[in-house]
Amino acid sequence: MKKYVGLDIGGTSVKYGLVDENGVVSNKDHFETNSDDQKALLNDLTAAVKKIQAIDQDVLGIGVSMPGVVQADGFLTTSGAVKCFTGINLAQLLKERTGLPAKIENDANAAAIAEKWIGSAQGIHNYIGLVLGTGVGGALIINDQIYRGAHARSGEFGWMIVEDDDIDVEMGSLNFRGATVIGLIRRYNQFSRQRVDDARIIFQRADDGETLAKNVLKSYYHSLAKGIINLEVSFDPELVIIGGGISNNTEFLNNLNKTIEKVKATHNSIKDLDLPLVKAAKLKNDAGMIGAVYQFINA
Incomplete structure (x- = not known):
């Protein structure tokens, strides 16, 4: 062996x-x-x-x-x-x-190629992998191969601009809007007197009815949904897989897929398209x- x-x-x-x-x-x-x-x-x-x-x-x-x-x-x-x-x-x-x-x-x-080997993407030939952690990592698999691009920079989806920010464009990027640490946790701590270092606390505070936590999560889902839709209409994948600790949260995945459907429904050109649901990575x-x-x- x-x-x-x-x-x-x-x-x-x-x-x-x-x-x-x-x-x-x-x-x-x-x-x-x-x-x-x-x-x-x-x-x-x-x-x-x-x-x-x-x-x-x-x-x-x-x-x-x-x-x-x-x-x-x-x-x-x-x-x-x-x-x-x-x-x-x-x-x-x-x-x-x-x-x-x-x-x-x-x-x-x-992470993406591991999922193809023994995880959630077995038998899938064209898919997108996202890892939500400190930033947003990405991978594009085309015909069973990692697409690396001309300068090995393919998959840097975190650099995509998903929101407006007139002062610092990068603050509107998927990294700073869709990542777990510099996205969700950072934005929550901007407005909270009770700083957190674990996204699970934000979810718990939202479940307990805290307005700030609910609003930050709503904005987080919306930015992430827009980024994923951009990728889906650009590459037409069979599947989108999300990894990172937050992907273990069933509530997160359910709400993200619901938000993707809501955003898609307001986009007349794609509202009737069958876009793939986001699925959690298996290998954690x-x-x-x-x-x-x-x-x-x-x-």
């Missing part, structure tokens, strides 16, 4: 584990992302790999999922919320430190590790 180290580097935490050739993850653990200190984060990643190697000395490589624009050789043109990794060749650095070959993949691409927090390792399986 072939086995690999899976690393899923996020803006808040790094998840890691032992992933076998069937996509089964074991020995999972995590640590906080030191996103401001390149050397410290590299040391933490190296320690995680060596911990997995101590468990199974026969691991064949390291699959890494992380935000940003990732070149084929493992060079990071950008690195999203993990800013200290911008401009480095992470694959090369990990190999130098561990002796194992490393393959790096954009986190949304990794393991998707990044599984998709990153799939690069070795599919090599």
Whole structure:
């Protein structure tokens, strides 16, 4: 049985584990992302790999999922919320430190391809993946392949402009309107005296009748719905899959699909079209590790 180290580097935490050739993850653990200190984060990643190697000395490589624009050789043109990794060749650095070959993949691409392998997109040939976390990650799968674009920037759906903002256009982007952290939580904290760092608190306050929470969620759903409709009419996918912690919330998915239908109903050119419903990713927090390792399986 072939086995690999899976690393899923996020803006808040790094998840890691032992992933076998069937996509089964074991020995999972995590640590906080030191996103401001390149050397410290590299040391933490190296320690995680060596911990997995101590468990199974026969691991064949390291699959890494992380935000940003990732070149084929493992060079990071950008690195999203993990800013200290911008401009480095992470694959090369990990190999130098561990002796194992490393393959790096954009986190949304990794999650999307994992869902095709053993998740919600099995048997689907054309679909869109969205990951709602610190920002909005995206992946476009066309004819069973990740579409990367001319500069490996395809899928940066978070950069789409979905709302007007005359002062700072980026504040109207899907990142700042549809992400869980810099979208929903940030906007709630702008107006609340009781700051939160967990979206679940906002949902609970809305259920308890708090006007602010209900209004922020309504605006959040509306921005996200517009972004998804833009993608659906642009690419005509069979399916749209959403990952990230918020996708585990059934209330969120139900309300998002209802909002998509409401927005669509007011658009005369598309109101009668059969657009796909948004579906939750199946693999949850393991998707990044599984998709990153799939690069070795599919090599």
